[in-house]
Amino acid sequence: MRTLIQNVHVLTMDQTYTEYPNGFVLMNGNTIEAVGASGTPITVQVDKTIDGRGAIAMPGMVNTHTHIGMIPFRSLGDDTPDRLTRFLFPLEKACMTRSLAYHSGKYAIAEMQLAGITTFMDLYYFESDLARAADEMGARAILSETVLEDACDSPVPFGGLEYAERFIPEWLNHERITPAIAPHAPYTNTTESLQQARKIADHYGVPLTIHVSEMDFEMKKYEKEYQQTPIAYLAACGILNSNTVAAHCIFATPDDIALLAQHDVAVAHCIGANTKSAKGIAPIQAMQEAGLRIGLGTDGPSSGNTLDLFTQMRMVANFHKTQLKDRSAFPAREIVRLATMGGAEALGMAETIGSLEPGKKADLLLIETESVNMFPLFDPYATIVYSAQAANVQAVWIDGQPVVQEKSLVKIPLATLRQNLSSEMTDFRATASTFSK
Amino acid sequence: MRTLIQNVHVLTMDQTYTEYPNGFVLMNGNTIEAVGASGTPITVQVDKTIDGRGAIAMPGMVNTHTHIGMIPFRSLGDDTPDRLTRFLFPLEKACMTRSLAYHSGKYAIAEMQLAGITTFMDLYYFESDLARAADEMGARAILSETVLEDACDSPVPFGGLEYAERFIPEWLNHERITPAIAPHAPYTNTTESLQQARKIADHYGVPLTIHVSEMDFEMKKYEKEYQQTPIAYLAACGILNSNTVAAHCIFATPDDIALLAQHDVAVAHCIGANTKSAKGIAPIQAMQEAGLRIGLGTDGPSSGNTLDLFTQMRMVANFHKTQLKDRSAFPAREIVRLATMGGAEALGMAETIGSLEPGKKADLLLIETESVNMFPLFDPYATIVYSAQAANVQAVWIDGQPVVQEKSLVKIPLATLRQNLSSEMTDFRATASTFSK
Numbered sequence: 113m114r115t116l117i118q119n120v121h122v123l124t125m126d127q128t129y130t131e132y133p134n135g136f137v138l139m140n141g142n143t144i145e146a147v148g149a150s151g152t153p154i155t156v157q158v159d160k161t162i163d164g165r166g167a168i169a170m171p172g173m174v175n176t177h178t179h180i181g182m183i184p185f186r187s188l189g190d191d192t193p194d195r196l197t198r199f200l201f202p203l204e205k206a207c208m209t210r211s212l213a214y215h216s217g218k219y220a221i222a223e224m225q226l227a228g229i230t231t232f233m234d235l236y237y238f239e240s241d242l243a244r245a246a247d248e249m250g251a252r253a254i255l256s257e258t259v260l261e262d263a264c265d266s267p268v269p270f271g272g273l274e275y276a277e278r279f280i281p282e283w284l285n286h287e288r289i290t291p292a293i294a295p296h297a298p299y300t301n302t303t304e305s306l307q308q309a310r311k312i313a314d315h316y317g318v319p320l321t322i323h324v325s326e327m328d329f330e331m332k333k334y335e336k337e338y339q340q341t342p343i344a345y346l347a348a349c350g351i352l353n354s355n356t357v358a359a360h361c362i363f364a365t366p367d368d369i370a371l372l373a374q375h376d377v378a379v380a381h382c383i384g385a386n387t388k389s390a391k392g393i394a395p396i397q398a399m400q401e402a403g404l405r406i407g408l409g410t411d412g413p414s415s416g417n418t419l420d421l422f423t424q425m426r427m428v429a430n431f432h433k434t435q436l437k438d439r440s441a442f443p444a445r446e447i448v449r450l451a452t453m454g455g456a457e458a459l460g461m462a463e464t465i466g467s468l469e470p471g472k473k474a475d476l477l478l479i480e481t482e483s484v485n486m487f488p489l490f491d492p493y494a495t496i497v498y499s500a501q502a503a504n505v506q507a508v509w510i511d512g513q514p515v516v517q518e519k520s521l522v523k524i525p526l527a528t529l530r531q532n533l534s535s536e537m538t539d540f541r542a543t544a545s546t547f548s549k
Numbered sequence: 550m551r552t553l554i555q556n557v558h559v560l561t562m563d564q565t566y567t568e569y570p571n572g573f574v575l576m577n578g579n580t581i582e583a584v585g586a587s588g589t590p591i592t593v594q595v596d597k598t599i600d601g602r603g604a605i606a607m608p609g610m611v612n613t614h615t616h617i618g619m620i621p622f623r624s625l626g627d628d629t630p631d632r633l634t635r636f637l638f639p640l641e642k643a644c645m646t647r648s649l650a651y652h653s654g655k656y657a658i659a660e661m662q663l664a665g666i667t668t669f670m671d672l673y674y675f676e677s678d679l680a681r682a683a684d685e686m687g688a689r690a691i692l693s694e695t696v697l698e699d700a701c702d703s704p705v706p707f708g709g710l711e712y713a714e715r716f717i718p719e720w721l722n723h724e725r726i727t728p729a730i731a732p733h734a735p736y737t738n739t740t741e742s743l744q745q746a747r748k749i750a751d752h753y754g755v756p757l758t759i760h761v762s763e764m765d766f767e768m769k770k771y772e773k774e775y776q777q778t779p780i781a782y783l784a785a786c787g788i789l790n791s792n793t794v795a796a797h798c799i800f801a802t803p804d805d806i807a808l809l810a811q812h813d814v815a816v817a818h819c820i821g822a823n824t825k826s827a828k829g830i831a832p833i834q835a836m837q838e839a840g841l842r843i844g845l846g847t848d849g850p851s852s853g854n855t856l857d858l859f860t861q862m863r864m865v866a867n868f869h870k871t872q873l874k875d876r877s878a879f880p881a882r883e884i885v886r887l888a889t890m891g892g893a894e895a896l897g898m899a900e901t902i903g904s905l906e907p908g909k910k911a912d913l914l915l916i917e918t919e920s921v922n923m924f925p926l927f928d929p930y931a932t933i934v935y936s937a938q939a940a941n942v943q944a945v946w947i948d949g950q951p952v953v954q955e956k957s958l959v960k961i962p963l964a965t966l967r968q969n970l971s972s973e974m975t976d977f978r979a980t981a982s983t984f985s986k
Contacts, residue, residue, distance in 0.1 A: 391871075
């Protein structure tokens with residue numbers, strides 16, 4: 113089955129930023145067969161031709177850090193101090209169930225797909241159910257089961273380890289779904305549980321992701337207890353390697369960055385969530401200079417609120433330019449790269465996704481240019497970073513399958529996903545109303 | 550003609566943040582007649598009833614600083630150093646015409662209306678044509694003719710003074726349109742032209758707006774030449790009074806803030822444009838503590854790129870929380886206040902707009918809550934600031950007239966406005982292509 117998308121401005125996001133202002137993309141099954149300028153003769157049989165109506169065609173975006181089970185928490189206690197320990201942990205413990213996580217997961221994936229995110233890395237509980245949600249939604253995803261002492265999906269301390277041992281083999285070798293493990297953070301784990309998580313990841317050859325150097329108190333704790341940074345501690349414990357995604361790294365020191373580079377650890381940069389919570393701005397320019405792989409992350413819907421990378425791209429531009437006092441730092445096309453190839457590299461998927469190149473998976477999106485905010489269009493990268501919003505996403509394909517067309521989900525109405533999730537939220541709402549007093 | 554909007558979550562934005570989670574708004578002609586909870590008996594004759602379908606109803610947003618003639622510049626040279634002097638000033642001089650400004654103005658106003666902005670303060674050239682554009686679009690607006698040495702709408706130095714003398718009387722006493730004068734900045738004016746602009750503003754009793762303390766070189770110039778800040782200089786020249794809107798004020802010192810307070814000057818805070826250009830973060834918390842009136846501004850479409858306050862509100866939250874290292878600073882509802890009542894106060898219109906209260910002008914919008922990013926909705930202020938985007942704006946009324954319904958312009962198709970503007974851009978495009986080399 114070959115699908116030809118014509119009349120699009122193609123941003124390939126390949127190594128030299130090849131662009132076709134009047135171009136086409138040809139998909140064959142789940143693969144990109146050709147990309148080029150209009151007028152290039154197509155000699156193969158095409159089954160379906162789509163008129164892109166002047167849209168921007170680009171590789172599907174990659175969200176390197178989120179918590180898809182947390183839609184119920186959105187807009188709850190946003191500006192509260194100690195929100196994590198006062199609201200999130202206790203509410204999760206009291207109300208999070210397999211079914212709530214599953215329906216939240218499907219809703220969150222819908223939100224990402226409607227915003228042009230085709231691949232994501234999740235870190236939450238009940239990941240077996242979330243993997244099922246991702247599979248059903250046609251997503252490409254890495255689902256990482258959380259390990260910490262007191263988890264809502266396990267009655268025993270660090271039960272995520274056992275969960276992961278059951279969960280990971282279930283999903284190994286799936287075409288789009290990759291199971292993984294996520295010790296929550298150094299400060300919520302023992303050295304032993306961290307090392308067991310690393311052992312499980314290595315045994316199955318799957319990714320490990322972890323929140324690192326995100327919290328002020330975390331930095332102080334490691335300084336006081338170990339006279340080292342959390343990153344140095346993780347390195348010393350043998351947790352860090354090239355199949356590791358470290359989320360946040362806000363307080364990474366130059367020595368930390370060198371350690372991350374030495375172990376080839378990738379970083380998930382979540383500028384929106386990090387700055388909304390007043391934590392700070394991760395030094396990603398220094399990380400880039402050290403050669404680190406960096407992707408963007410929305411963080412969960414309670415932290416970053418929206419599951420789209422448009423919001424994040426714009427924040428990356430504004431925060432880092434201001435921080436560096438340089439309006440030419442992080443030019444728009446480099447930021448679009450972070451949201452696509454950067455994320456693919458961070459997740460160890462640079463060979464298969466992240467750019468529109470023949471042989472790669474057919475994960476792509478069209479951004480319409482008809483809405484009021486999309487004119488004029490002198491520089492499509494600038495338009496994407498500074499003007500576009502999630503609502504401009506017109507169509508999305510994952511693994512060659514259309515998941516969004518004409519700004520709507522293809523397989524299931526959004527209203528159904530919402531109704532299903534809302535029905536599951538009865539207990540959550542009741543408990544939340546007692547928490548927020 | 551009475552219109553009743555039912556089934557809405559009303560945020561009145563009055564002094565005590567009165568909310569009606571299941572409420573109504575009743576308009577009578579161009580005035581708000583009543584606001585309240587559903588079930589309140591309506592004893593008057595209603596001509597039209599609208600089902601808000603669970604939308605958030607709030608006062609129309611107020612954009613306190615923009616340049617509506619600059620749509621042609623959007624996405625052009627965004628990440629270039631010295632963009633103002635290298636791109637914008639020369640291109641304006643070479644290509645800006647009455648007709649281009651007019652069509653850009655209409656397009657920009659459409660963009661604002663589609664994003665729920667009902668009142669704006671503009672600062673540009675050809676303001677007589679822009680006032681006509683604003684009037685035709687049904688906008689409420691203050692249009693401020695620019696004064697600087699070398700203007701594209703005048704062959705003589707500081708020709709904006711003469712222009713303003715002709716333009717202001719033309720539009721005095723219009724229901725929705727207020728003419729004004731805008732000496733561009735202290736550094737682009739002489740002391741004499743600044744004082745003449747002040748004289749004209751006072752003579753006609755109209756606002757004066759000016760860019761202040763926005764540029765690094767501006768601060769250095771005034772330090773070197775006058776041993777004072779630009780704000781102190783303006784105060785000493787007699788330019789500042791309560792009918793003055795100072796845009797940016799990024800580098801305002803504590804003494805400057807005291808001076809602004811002493812003269813009751815209002816501030817237009819343009820966080821998106823200020824940080825995209827790496828200039829900095831205006832100290833608005835200190836300004837609030839000093840009692841200054843503060844509104845939000847998108848700045849022009851070349852600087853802030855989008856003409857919506859959703860982008861700005863989110864940036865206000867993230868930048869100021871991070872700057873102050875306090876996640877509870879600038880809670881969402883205070884930010885929504887900046888976008889509504891704050892702007893109304895800044896523009897001297899607090900008596901007539903900025904909140905949904907009986908007797909005020911019927912300027913309001915509905916934000917739909919059906920889209921994927923709008924669920925769940927525990928806190929509508931948080932949803933507006935952290936989740937909503939311009940595309941969620943469902944309907945807008947200005948002065949009791951519907952200007953946006955079902956996310957589309959009521960009076961004229963957007964495609965027509967775009968085609969008209971695009972046709973005017975031929976010379977601009979040709980010249981721009983030589984500039985960007």
